[in-house]
Amino acid sequence: DLEPGTMDAVRSGPFGQLFRPDNFVFGQSGAGNNWAKGHYTEGAELVDQVLDVVRREAEGCDCLQGFQITHSLGGGTGAGMGTLLISKIREEFPDRMMATFSVVPSPKVSDTVVEPYNATLSVHQLVENSDETFCIDNEALYDICMRTLKLSNPSYGDLNHLVSAVMSGVTTCLRFPGQLNSDLRKLAVNMVPFPRLHFFMVGFAPLTSRGAHSFRAVT
Known part of the structure; x- marks a missing residue:
């Protein structure tokens, strides 16, 4: 990320121990919801450090299938630096698959006025450099x-929980053995x-509220 706040939250959270401490790469200034800052200035300064981490992890793989990137298309870092990282990884690993989980902004639940511009600029990059893009609609x-x-x-936690359920379902066939793996x-x-x-x-079914779980028992 281009600011330390989110990384600190991950590091101090329940899953902080899952990640290598030197795999946390972040800047200090943020992108200010500006795609060009993420893609050409602030992000471009940080992307080499990120690529070093990607390279190190790739070298530790026995059989690297590809890459999965989660980002939003409405901000500056996820959209601008995210698409820059995708294009750089594509240059370095042209024969590996590139899958992205991209959160697409919506005018109804918009944080910032420039989200449509950031998303438009990002989609152009994804058309060229991604192999599979799973679109997650914010609205x-x-x-x-x-x-x-x-x-x-x-809350963002509720939204993230929903996204994680979908991502888990999409990647199940990659993570577990089976006839349809x-x-x-x-x-x-x-x-x-x-x-x-x-x-x-992406779609997910069945999806029920916590209060309705008691009615799901099979009779």
Whole structure:
């Protein structure tokens, strides 16, 4: 990230011990929701450090399938620096798969006025440099939290929990053995009709609110 706050939250959280301390790479100034700052100035200064970490992790793999990147398309860091990182990884590992989980902004639940610009600039990069993009609609997340999960004021934690459930489902076939097991390349072969048309919509069912769990018992 381009600011230390989020990294500190991860490091001090329950999953902080899962990550190597030297794999946390962050700047100090932030991108200020400015795509160009993330892609050309602040992000460009930090991206070499990030690539060193990526290289080290890749060298530790026996059989590297590809990369999965989670980012939003509405801000400066996720959109600007995220797409810069994708293009740099693509240069260095041209034969590996690149999958992204991209949170797409919406005018109804918008934080900042420049989100449409950041998203437009990012989508152009994703068309060129990504192999599979799982689009996560911000407005739909809020909608599901309110209508299905019956949360009147969903927090970022609630939204992240929903995204993590979808990501877990999407990557299950990559992580576990089975008759229908798959990998990133097989997924692309079956799902992508044309290289530039690689934007997937994700769905998750059944999804019930906490209060309705008692009705889910099979009779």
